Amino acid sequence: MSEPNIRLLSTDELLSAVVGDVVEIRVLENVMMQKIAELERRGAAAELGYKNVAQVLRHAVRWDLKTARQWVARAALLAREITPTGAVLEPELPVTAAATADGELSGEHISVVAEVMKDLPPEAEAPVVEFAREHEPSAVRSFGKELAYKLYQDDPEPREAEPEPPVNRLRTQWKGEQLEVWAKLDKISGAKFEAMIDPLAKPRPITPEEGPDPRSRAEREGDAFADLIDLMLRADRLPEHGGEPVTLTLTMSYDDLVEKAGLAMLDTRERIPAALVRRLACNAGVIPVVLGGRSEPMNVGRKARTFTAGIRRLLVARDRGCAFPGCHRPPKHCDAHHIRFWSEGGETSVDNAVLLCRHHHTLIHQSEWEVKLLNGIPVFIPPAWLDPDRRPRTNTTHRDSGRVAA
Secondary structure, rough: OOOHHHHHHOOHHHHHHHHHHHHHHHHHHHHHHHHHHHHHHOOOOHHHOOOOOHHHHHHOOOOOOHHHHHHHHHHHEEEEEEEOOOEEEOOHHHHHHHHHOOOOOOOHHHHHHHHHHOOHHHHHHHHHHHOOOOHHHHHHHHHHHHHHHHHOOOOOOOOOOOOOOOOOEEEEEEEOOOOEEEEEHHHHHHHHHHHHHHHHOOOOOOOOOOOOOOOOHHHHHHHHHHHHHHHHHHHOOOEEEEEEOOOEEEEEHHHHHHHOOEEEEEEEOOOOEEEHHHHHHOOOOOOEEEEEOOOOOEEEEEHHHHHOHHHHHHHHHHEEEEEEEOOOOHHHHHHHHHHHHOOHHOOOOOOHHEEEEEHHHHHHHHHOOOEEEEEOOOEEOOOOOOOOOOOOOOOOOOOOOOOOOO
């Protein structure tokens, strides 16, 4: 039967047709929700290789994930459950399910009824649904709140529960070459953490050598967190593990270390590249174990042999902070770096050391920048691409001195 020409319908006929269409659509939607519930019941998502049915629907019918989740949630409220013994249980909202099957409730109605029933006894579902048959979802929400108030107005006022003290949480997980860290701190601990991170996360000053700091805020705060870890490793009061202050052990062959090839193994069994080992070998709190040809320990560095407190004090007095040109980082944010690399036989002494912040310590190990002492002052030789003449430069931030002559 062909559809009548809607332009020939009266207003009453046209409106009645719209109402009839909506009822038919709602009936069809109810059938669809029963099918969605059956997909959920039989574990179709796992069968198809998806995480859940909402993800399946997202691709199957091109719904947004939020919409798909709403349909799955509504389907669960209306579906009859089947127990392992084959018994059929009533839906969670049986009165709502019956009204939806008759085409009297929309999906929005279902969601609102479920919302207000959280605060009402099961017998209140009938009057709520009866109201919903005649009103829009927002009115149903107001009706449910009013009904809850009438039901419980004579009850004694509930005493406010004492708020649970916040619990600090920390979760870590290795993902590839990075450790992913998630933390949740109480207000005081969080404020302390922010107070420590903020000064470390400030952008580096603009310098002729490096220009403006290119890092995003997230990158700067990530580097600041790493700086904070280094600061803790240099702290006087660290928790002990196995009777001695916390340390990390790096193990690799001597040949690999010299050639900057291969990988070293931490005592956590994580592997890191040799180029990074050369920088870590400068740090207090990191014990380098170098193996010979037959995997026998050739040299086991000790914290007291890397950079002692006495050497560090002399470096602080001399360099007054990161010695790299233009850097403002104070001594407490700096590592002591072997000018002649430890892996190449460089000794641990004031005459073979310079203070560098984390960023510039990494830069020296991974780039063509060079550092040496000239008249007891650290000078830095830039790469040829930056300065073809490779004229030495010093940091004038911490002292009154000009560029050192070549």
